[in-house]
Amino acid sequence: MHAIGRRKRSTARVYLSEGEGNLVINGHPAEGYFSSYLNAAEHLEKTLKLPFYTTGTVGKYDVKARVSGGGFTGQMEAVRLGIARALVGVTDEYRIPLKKAGLLTRDPREVERKKYGRRKARKSEQYSKR
Numbered sequence: 149m150h151a152i153g154r155r156k157r158s159t160a161r162v163y164l165s166e167g168e169g170n171l172v173i174n175g176h177p178a179e180g181y182f183s184s185y186l187n188a189a190e191h192l193e194k195t196l197k198l199p200f201y202t203t204g205t206v207g208k209y210d211v212k213a214r215v216s217g218g219g220f221t222g223q224m225e226a227v228r229l230g231i232a233r234a235l236v237g238v239t240d241e242y243r244i245p246l247k248k249a250g251l252l253t254r255d256p257r258e259v260e261r262k263k264y265g266r267r268k269a270r271k272s273e274q275y276s277k278r
Contacts, residue, residue, distance in 0.1 A: 149237040153230030155255055158218030162230030164238065167210030171196060173227065174215055185220040195224045199232040202249045203242045209235075229254060 149164040171178035171192070178196060182188040200206045211231060215223045232251040235242045246252050260269040267273065 149234040151230045151233035151237060153226040153228065153233060153254075155225040155229060156218050156222035156258060158222035158226040159216055160223065160226035160230045161214045162227060162234050163212040164231065164234040165210050165212075166208065169200070169207035170210045171213075172211065173213045173223075178211075182220060182224065191224060195228050196231070198228060198249070199235055199246060199251050202245050202251060203235055205235065205242075209238075225255065 151162050151164070153160045153162060173181040178192055179189065182192065185191065197206065200209070211227075213227045213230065215227060217223075218226070228251065232246050236246060236252065243252070262269050265272075
């Protein structure tokens, strides 16, 4: 099964196949790919494997993902959305538990652009009344 997940500036193409539960991202095991990320193992369990825990399919599917753009958090959550969408593609029974857990919702939050005349997107120069 194939699905696409996006988060912030990241895009993940996720391929799901029956297997032993291997997670491969950009040709590397997920633990190795995200190893430089702080508490990577903890985040893998909480983030990437959450769709499998929600549907009770831990260790039943192998995941191959191609991720581009963004940082670690955006990439992890893009892969998570892709996995959830791919699971729904496998069987529609998984839609209800995944929807309840909020795993099928695309998080629309993006970085707001910097405006001219301001220091950041919303921060303006300090105003002096006198």
